[in-house]
Amino acid sequence: MIEVYLFLIAVAVILSMYRFFRGPTTADRIVAVDIMTTLTTGLMVLFALYYRRAIFLDVALVYAVLAFVGVIAFARYMEGGL
Amino acid sequence: MNPYYFASIALILIGLYAILAKRNVLKMLVGLSIMETGVNLLLISVGYVSGRSAPILSEGITPDRAVDPIPQALVLTAIVIGVATTAMALSVVINLYEKYKTLNVEEIRRLRG
Amino acid sequence: MNELALIVFAPLIAGALAWLIDIKGIREIIGVLGAAVPLGYAALLYQKVNGGLSFAINLGVFKLTFALNALNWFFLGIGALVGFAAILALVSTGRDSYEWLFALMSLSGVLGVFLANDLMTFFIFWEIMTFASFMMVLHYNKAASLKYFLLSVFGAYAMLIALGMIYAKLGTFDFAQIQQAMYKEAYAVAFKADTVFSKGESILIYLLFLIAFGVKAGMFPLHVWAPDAYSETNQSYAAMFSGVLSKTGVYGFIMLYLLMGTRLAIELGGFRSTTKFGYIIAFLGGLTIIVGGLLAALQEDIRKLFAYSSISQLGYILVGIGVGTALSMQAALFHALSHALFKGLFFLIVATIVYRTGKTTFADMGGLAEKMPFTFAMAFVAILSLAGIPPLVGFASKWVLFEAVISQNLPVLGGMVFFGSAIGFVYLIRFTYAVWFGQRPTDLDNVKDAPLSMAVAMAILALFNVILGIAPGLVARELNKIFGKEVIGGNLYVLDLGFGKYNALAILIYLIAGIVIAGIIYFMGAKARRVPVTDTYQSANPVTMDYNLTIRRNFFLPLKETLAFWLRISFDKLYHDIGAWIEDLAEVLRNYIYNGSVQSYAWYLAIILLILALWGV
Amino acid sequence: MVKRIFAIVFILIIGFWMAKALDQVPFGQDRMLVGKYYLEHVKEETGAVNAVTAVVVNYRGFDTLGEVTVLFIASTGVAALLWRKKRKRTAKTEGSVVLTTGARLLLPFIMLFGVYIFIHGHLTPGGGFPGGATIATAFLFLYLAFTVYEVDHKIFEPLEGLAGVGYVTVGLIGLAIGGYFLFDWIWQTWGIGKENIGRLLSAGFIPIIYTLIGIKVGTELTGIVDNMIKEPEEGGQ
Amino acid sequence: MGETSKISRYLYTVLILFIIWLFLTGSLDPQEVTIGAIFALIVGALTDEVFTERGLGNLNPKRVLYFTAYIPYFLWAMIMANLDVAYRVLHPKRPINPGIVECRTVLTNNVGKLALANSITLTPGTITLDVKGDRYFIHWIDVKDKSVEGASENITKPFEKFLKVIFE
Amino acid sequence: MSQYASLLIALPLFGAFFIPILKRISKSAVMPFLVLVTLIQTGIAAWVFNEVYITGKPIIIMAGGFRPPIGINLYIGHFAALFVLVIAVTSLLMTIFSFKAVSVEPKDKYAMLFLLLMLGATGMISTGDIFNLFVFMEITAISAYALIAYNKTGEASEAALKYIVLGGIGSSFFLVGVALIYGSLGTLNMAHIAQLAHLVNPTVAKAGLALLIFGLAVEAEQFPLNAWAPDAYQEAPHPVTAMFSAFVVKASLYAMGRVIYILSAVEGWSSILRLLIILGTLTVIIGEMSALRQNNVKRMFAYSSIAQVGLIAVGLALGTESGVSASVFHMFNHAIVKALMFLAVGYVAVELGGTEINKFEGLGKRMPVTAFAITVGAISIIGIPLFNIFWSKMQLILAALNAQYTWMVALILGASLVEATYYIRLIHTIWFKGEGEKVKESSVLALVMLLLVALIIVIGIYPEPFWNVMQKAGSDIFNVAQYIKNVPLMGVSP
Amino acid sequence: MSIASIIGQALVLFGTFFYVLSSLGLIRMPDVYNRMQTATKSATLGSLGVIIGVGIWAIGEVGSYSWIPKTLIVAVFLLLTNPIAAHALIRAAYKSGVPLWEGSIVDRYKEAESSLERVEEIKEKLEEPSRGVEINE
Numbered sequence A: 001m002i003e004v005y006l007f008l009i010a011v012a013v014i015l016s017m018y019r020f021f022r023g024p025t026t027a028d029r030i031v032a033v034d035i036m037t038t039l040t041t042g043l044m045v046l047f048a049l050y051y052r053r054a055i056f057l058d059v060a061l062v063y064a065v066l067a068f069v070g071v072i073a074f075a076r077y078m079e080g081g082l
Numbered sequence B: 001m002n003p004y005y006f007a008s009i010a011l012i013l014i015g016l017y018a019i020l021a022k023r024n025v026l027k028m029l030v031g032l033s034i035m036e037t038g039v040n041l042l043l044i045s046v047g048y049v050s051g052r053s054a055p056i057l058s059e060g061i062t063p064d065r066a067v068d069p070i071p072q073a074l075v076l077t078a079i080v081i082g083v084a085t086t087a088m089a090l091s092v093v094i095n096l097y098e099k100y101k102t103l104n105v106e107e108i109r110r111l112r113g
Numbered sequence C: 001m002n003e004l005a006l007i008v009f010a011p012l013i014a015g016a017l018a019w020l021i022d023i024k025g026i027r028e029i030i031g032v033l034g035a036a037v038p039l040g041y042a043a044l045l046y047q048k049v050n051g052g053l054s055f056a057i058n059l060g061v062f063k064l065t066f067a068l069n070a071l072n073w074f075f076l077g078i079g080a081l082v083g084f085a086a087i088l089a090l091v092s093t094g095r096d097s098y099e100w101l102f103a104l105m106s107l108s109g110v111l112g113v114f115l116a117n118d119l120m121t122f123f124i125f126w127e128i129m130t131f132a133s134f135m136m137v138l139h140y141n142k143a144a145s146l147k148y149f150l151l152s153v154f155g156a157y158a159m160l161i162a163l164g165m166i167y168a169k170l171g172t173f174d175f176a177q178i179q180q181a182m183y184k185e186a187y188a189v190a191f192k193a194d195t196v197f198s199k200g201e202s203i204l205i206y207l208l209f210l211i212a213f214g215v216k217a218g219m220f221p222l223h224v225w226a227p228d229a230y231s232e233t234n235q236s237y238a239a240m241f242s243g244v245l246s247k248t249g250v251y252g253f254i255m256l257y258l259l260m261g262t263r264l265a266i267e268l269g270g271f272r273s274t275t276k277f278g279y280i281i282a283f284l285g286g287l288t289i290i291v292g293g294l295l296a297a298l299q300e301d302i303r304k305l306f307a308y309s310s311i312s313q314l315g316y317i318l319v320g321i322g323v324g325t326a327l328s329m330q331a332a333l334f335h336a337l338s339h340a341l342f343k344g345l346f347f348l349i350v351a352t353i354v355y356r357t358g359k360t361t362f363a364d365m366g367g368l369a370e371k372m373p374f375t376f377a378m379a380f381v382a383i384l385s386l387a388g389i390p391p392l393v394g395f396a397s398k399w400v401l402f403e404a405v406i407s408q409n410l411p412v413l414g415g416m417v418f419f420g421s422a423i424g425f426v427y428l429i430r431f432t433y434a435v436w437f438g439q440r441p442t443d444l445d446n447v448k449d450a451p452l453s454m455a456v457a458m459a460i461l462a463l464f465n466v467i468l469g470i471a472p473g474l475v476a477r478e479l480n481k482i483f484g485k486e487v488i489g490g491n492l493y494v495l496d497l498g499f500g501k502y503n504a505l506a507i508l509i510y511l512i513a514g515i516v517i518a519g520i521i522y523f524m525g526a527k528a529r530r531v532p533v534t535d536t537y538q539s540a541n542p543v544t545m546d547y548n549l550t551i552r553r554n555f556f557l558p559l560k561e562t563l564a565f566w567l568r569i570s571f572d573k574l575y576h577d578i579g580a581w582i583e584d585l586a587e588v589l590r591n592y593i594y595n596g597s598v599q600s601y602a603w604y605l606a607i608i609l610l611i612l613a614l615w616g617v
Numbered sequence D: 001m002v003k004r005i006f007a008i009v010f011i012l013i014i015g016f017w018m019a020k021a022l023d024q025v026p027f028g029q030d031r032m033l034v035g036k037y038y039l040e041h042v043k044e045e046t047g048a049v050n051a052v053t054a055v056v057v058n059y060r061g062f063d064t065l066g067e068v069t070v071l072f073i074a075s076t077g078v079a080a081l082l083w084r085k086k087r088k089r090t091a092k093t094e095g096s097v098v099l100t101t102g103a104r105l106l107l108p109f110i111m112l113f114g115v116y117i118f119i120h121g122h123l124t125p126g127g128g129f130p131g132g133a134t135i136a137t138a139f140l141f142l143y144l145a146f147t148v149y150e151v152d153h154k155i156f157e158p159l160e161g162l163a164g165v166g167y168v169t170v171g172l173i174g175l176a177i178g179g180y181f182l183f184d185w186i187w188q189t190w191g192i193g194k195e196n197i198g199r200l201l202s203a204g205f206i207p208i209i210y211t212l213i214g215i216k217v218g219t220e221l222t223g224i225v226d227n228m229i230k231e232p233e234e235g236g237q
Numbered sequence E: 001m002g003e004t005s006k007i008s009r010y011l012y013t014v015l016i017l018f019i020i021w022l023f024l025t026g027s028l029d030p031q032e033v034t035i036g037a038i039f040a041l042i043v044g045a046l047t048d049e050v051f052t053e054r055g056l057g058n059l060n061p062k063r064v065l066y067f068t069a070y071i072p073y074f075l076w077a078m079i080m081a082n083l084d085v086a087y088r089v090l091h092p093k094r095p096i097n098p099g100i101v102e103c104r105t106v107l108t109n110n111v112g113k114l115a116l117a118n119s120i121t122l123t124p125g126t127i128t129l130d131v132k133g134d135r136y137f138i139h140w141i142d143v144k145d146k147s148v149e150g151a152s153e154n155i156t157k158p159f160e161k162f163l164k165v166i167f168e
Numbered sequence F: 001m002s003q004y005a006s007l008l009i010a011l012p013l014f015g016a017f018f019i020p021i022l023k024r025i026s027k028s029a030v031m032p033f034l035v036l037v038t039l040i041q042t043g044i045a046a047w048v049f050n051e052v053y054i055t056g057k058p059i060i061i062m063a064g065g066f067r068p069p070i071g072i073n074l075y076i077g078h079f080a081a082l083f084v085l086v087i088a089v090t091s092l093l094m095t096i097f098s099f100k101a102v103s104v105e106p107k108d109k110y111a112m113l114f115l116l117l118m119l120g121a122t123g124m125i126s127t128g129d130i131f132n133l134f135v136f137m138e139i140t141a142i143s144a145y146a147l148i149a150y151n152k153t154g155e156a157s158e159a160a161l162k163y164i165v166l167g168g169i170g171s172s173f174f175l176v177g178v179a180l181i182y183g184s185l186g187t188l189n190m191a192h193i194a195q196l197a198h199l200v201n202p203t204v205a206k207a208g209l210a211l212l213i214f215g216l217a218v219e220a221e222q223f224p225l226n227a228w229a230p231d232a233y234q235e236a237p238h239p240v241t242a243m244f245s246a247f248v249v250k251a252s253l254y255a256m257g258r259v260i261y262i263l264s265a266v267e268g269w270s271s272i273l274r275l276l277i278i279l280g281t282l283t284v285i286i287g288e289m290s291a292l293r294q295n296n297v298k299r300m301f302a303y304s305s306i307a308q309v310g311l312i313a314v315g316l317a318l319g320t321e322s323g324v325s326a327s328v329f330h331m332f333n334h335a336i337v338k339a340l341m342f343l344a345v346g347y348v349a350v351e352l353g354g355t356e357i358n359k360f361e362g363l364g365k366r367m368p369v370t371a372f373a374i375t376v377g378a379i380s381i382i383g384i385p386l387f388n389i390f391w392s393k394m395q396l397i398l399a400a401l402n403a404q405y406t407w408m409v410a411l412i413l414g415a416s417l418v419e420a421t422y423y424i425r426l427i428h429t430i431w432f433k434g435e436g437e438k439v440k441e442s443s444v445l446a447l448v449m450l451l452l453v454a455l456i457i458v459i460g461i462y463p464e465p466f467w468n469v470m471q472k473a474g475s476d477i478f479n480v481a482q483y484i485k486n487v488p489l490m491g492v493s494p
Numbered sequence G: 001m002s003i004a005s006i007i008g009q010a011l012v013l014f015g016t017f018f019y020v021l022s023s024l025g026l027i028r029m030p031d032v033y034n035r036m037q038t039a040t041k042s043a044t045l046g047s048l049g050v051i052i053g054v055g056i057w058a059i060g061e062v063g064s065y066s067w068i069p070k071t072l073i074v075a076v077f078l079l080l081t082n083p084i085a086a087h088a089l090i091r092a093a094y095k096s097g098v099p100l101w102e103g104s105i106v107d108r109y110k111e112a113e114s115s116l117e118r119v120e121e122i123k124e125k126l127e128e129p130s131r132g133v134e135i136n137e
């Protein structure tokens, strides 16, 4: 059953990728990235369950932290705040 | 061709293409990073053993159910080295831009001959 | 200490001492002593020539080995004698301790080359000699020294390759062992057995040695450094430079014959009555005679004249070596001796003239016979000897050489040698008249004759010119000793080649008359110089120097014009052009390759990857 | 255009070549040799559960020391290259109160995450480098939110050095006690934590080294960010 | 709030960090707890000044109570918001009526403002675009009232009653 | 006791990490500290050298006490022992030079990078693990990037950028090579790889070896992968340039040699050698030609250095023990000479403000000791007997002939002829052109230069003991069977 | 199948739905502001569902309660950071000049910004009369 959820989330990631490539503005792309990272975090957590390894949750956590700060960096760069 | 190998070779080649074809120095450096990523993926792929899990021997994972830990250790190192290279490259480019006021690789050629 | 070591190192040590002490007077004494030691020992060792005298210094990687035999004693004698004379003359003309150091160092180098018993020692002393002589030229003229240096390096490297090839195959530098191995090789070639050196390799070694020795001997077309280097240095030193240093090249060719002559002869086959490889040397020697002779005739500077003359004379020796018969070899050795004697003498004469007048061009000279009678007398001997007029040593050697070439039925070479003699007369006449006779420029009125040291030096060489001219049998005896058989027969005064005879004593008697005639010429010349140059009138106008077409100035203008086309083909210029062209090419290439764009450089990497890929796929 | 076509042709050929070679290294096969040894002996020899960590810190300690060095070089190099007499941040707009407050609230949490990651390196997929990077992220967040924020170089640089010196010293203690540089004297000589495998206080000096690396990486990455984000003031060349 | 003692702030920070540590490790192993306490003390010392202004004052029972009550309220709002999103996204006509409006808040505390902004962002049809003093600029997907008062009534008011207690 | 040789790695690291702390205490103590560290390093290196050459056995440092191939080992054999010493001594001399030559701030960072450059090269020549080699290579390269750009001029940044891009490509493909070899054998230890080399799939081996050599050749400045080098040499601070030429490139060359010979059992090996010979030959030719009409003397020396590097590579690729030994000898001699020459040319730049050829007019009168040093160095490089390089060129020639590469002799001598042309031209400019005021030369630097000159001449006159050492060092690289035997591999087998 | 598994799985299903919804919103909405409106909210809620769902599911599936605290941490982290990120992004989008969708009916922010600028201008003029001229240019 988990495979189905994994698949669906993967589909969602791919759909967001459409916005990433399509744009049209930089802001659109970064929003797409932001959403993709959120989805990916969920995907990773789900993978942890799939492999039955709690240690992968740490990976998801670090990923969430780095992705969040990364998005903030993009945002601040875009508004000229750096 | 295995998709992981394919992806890593593709990344390496895309990176190489960027270095060969892009005029902007920053894009060339991005190419370099992409290349490094490809290499890292390749290393990891080489160490993968089908049907096995991360080489962390907890939660019921025994040695015969774990993948090769060496490439993962290597990649850790390689990533850090890549980061370091990128950091150096960027600060070099900052200085370069300050002096030359350009990032066009064709204009960064005062040293020649 | 071993005599050989003393011979080789005495000049070097003396030079170093002279340089260190650097007190005028003392350094000259030390220097002359240093040059006297080899001469003295060379004389002493005459008895021990075949006594197997040898000496070795262990330098770690290589051993320096020396040994004495009849052949190198002969060259040792030439070197020590002319070297001593040149050093003696240096007492007057030497400018500073620098010159003492390097002149003596080069003498050490020469003697080391002659006495070396293995290729490595040979090479090392060859380089010491080259370096020292380079420093001597550098002291006077940088451009000349640069040209000399580059060609020397070229030659040295050629030798080095040959050395390396031999060592790599045979594992030894020892002459005797190499000779033995090469004999075996020759047999192997003859019997179509496996050889250590392939045909190509032996030819390569031959060509490399040809270049190496050819440069030093001033062989056409590698001669371009010589005229400048011989003329642009201390003229006393030039006596040794031209008289002795060039002989190391000759010695080298002889060594080449000894080491691998048989091998090359069998491998390459013959040409007419000689060997192919020998004929190449001889032919190049012949060209050297002609080119050197012609250019000598066209010079306006006495130093240059003798420099070219020297080149021309070396050509004779090469012809002799190249023809390759025992007789022609002996002739070559003989002429090597005579050339050292008379050309050494000539350069000392030039040194004296330059030293006393401070001038070097014909245009500035004339009528010196009266002011410098002793020097003129010496010049007289030298001129006769070079021109090949009996009974001086120059005649004896040239005569043997003529006979040797002609007897081998080699018409082209014969023609070249003959032409060389003719052109020799031409430039000698010029020297004789332009310097010694004719009108003397007024500023030379107070010129003094040679200083003592130079006079002694000249006298020594002149004496040998005369003695060995009258008694050529002395030399013939030594040469026969080298070859271990009687090639040139006769007695002390008579040379008997079997198909021709030369009696020096008889000729001497005929020539008493000749000397009388010379005396008359001298007095005539002395008379003629009473009128100052500017007192000549033409159409009632004083003749300016520009129009004064005398023997002293552009005397051979018609000849020059005839040869205009050929003179334009200057090898000197050719090398220069090639050099410039290479440099231009290099610059273009460099700017093209290192074009500054990092992207291009990345492409280079990609290209290499592509090559690897194509090679791997 | 020609350049691009050439580039594509080139990389295709090169790619084909690499693919052909990789074809002989079939994916997913167990080809472990040394790796197998590690998996089988990692617990008894190093006390670590995470074999990668054991490889990184123990078996291939030289690599890791080198890796630390590389990052140190980068941080030093960036500081050297961007060094000017006077440098200042030139950011124009500060983040809104949402961002600034968010940064203040999250700072301790993210730091604690970092600590958690490096201290558990021998148990979970983590270690000094990701831990340090997470800590640096906390500081990066401050840089992103506040226009005036900058780290105290007086503390950061010596701390960075101190952590490095500490690492080398730990290695040298191994040399003194166990006879080998980077010898895990805590595990192999003292045998501390042998009964604890799989719990926090085990795996010999791995937690110590990872703590040092975490501090070092955190300070270094922060330093790199700090250097990159500042620009020279007028006349401050 | 400057009068809040340093110790209070420190202890509060350490406490929160320690709790988070427990959650992170998900274990009550004494080793984990000990090390967690140590690092909570260290990290707390480094960060307490930026982390909190009020220190232990935050643990006032009333505030905790309101905070606890706020959670289900907020979650509910969030689910509603998402259903609203689902309606707008999945509706073939894409029914939207967007614009940027301005609201005022009575909150003065920064953390309160953050909580308000986040709440707004996660609830129906609104995202906080910027906060300037007490003025919130909000992108509203379906603008119902352009006036400041009207918008405030719609957007900020519902949360303020909780947040005011929790953070003021 | 021999494990204390690991101080060769630990000390520079400790020193570099300690500098930020030291800087807080006293900023002016940083440069003297640098001298101190390199001095101690020299002492350790001397001890190691002595130990290895007296016992005749390599020192195997086992990090963490794990036996290879389980742990990474450092292999300080005859080659490494020798070059560790060369590196330490050169670094020591260059620290002294740095006092004079480095004026740009921040000097504490310079000192750190300096130590780490030294460390990187030391690691490269002593490691016994192919991935660890990559790590040390990157340590060397990245500190080199920083040092090249250290002067913060546009040109310096440009030079560094070029090196970064090319070095980055090189190291990426090197890693691909590592991945291939590892994927095929499952081990990274060099001795273990050598032991198992015959088991590698030929296709993989060919590509892997090619990629490894490709990556290393970028660092080892083989044409046309060396395009970064002239710029980098020109723009780096002078002591750093000297270090590049003296040992950084040598470390890469060594690595290339080591990798080649440990994989000598794989298929396609000889064609890689042939390729390397071609590259090396081109390196020599292009290097010499580029130096020929070069107006910037430092750049001229750089090209000259590249050409020598080409010769060394050719020697390594001959595939014979004598070739490798000759190469090592040439590395050693060239290290001494180029350290001297870059020191001298750098000193000229410091005193006279540039390295364009016109600055050298009248140098013989202005800075006689420096001029003398340059002259001796030039004469040595040309290959005049009684100077050190003569002997190594000689050995290279002999080796080439032994290996049936007769034409290579012409290459070496032709190169020497070109060298003679441009160096004599330089000497001419120095001694016979122009005039100028006399500059007071630093007595310490004069001493350093004369020391190196003396070394050049001592080797030139008495090469035997040095040649003996070089033969041992060369054999260390060439003799793989012995290498495998020397490394105490534990029984991990497929 | 245990109760925990059922609840967990239901939550995951719930989350997955909103995940897909957020990606659809990202595609369908007309401008970046509206995309953010829809995508952020559902992605956050989706995360809560999926991640906490996994925590609960694991009780049944793996038999371990230790998943719960960790998943909670991840979920809370996302709950806290996603709106901050969205806020930073929308502000950045606006400030970098991404226009509102043409169907937008009001822009208070623009009005406020321009009036704010005017205020600042006047303030500076008053403080530094000499520099006021420059500003006018």
Ligand code: NA
Pocket: A034, A035, A037, A038, A067, A068, A071, G082, G085
């Ligand atoms: Na996110």
Ligand code: NA
Pocket: A034, A035, A038, G081, G082, G083, G085, G086
């Ligand atoms: Na988010």
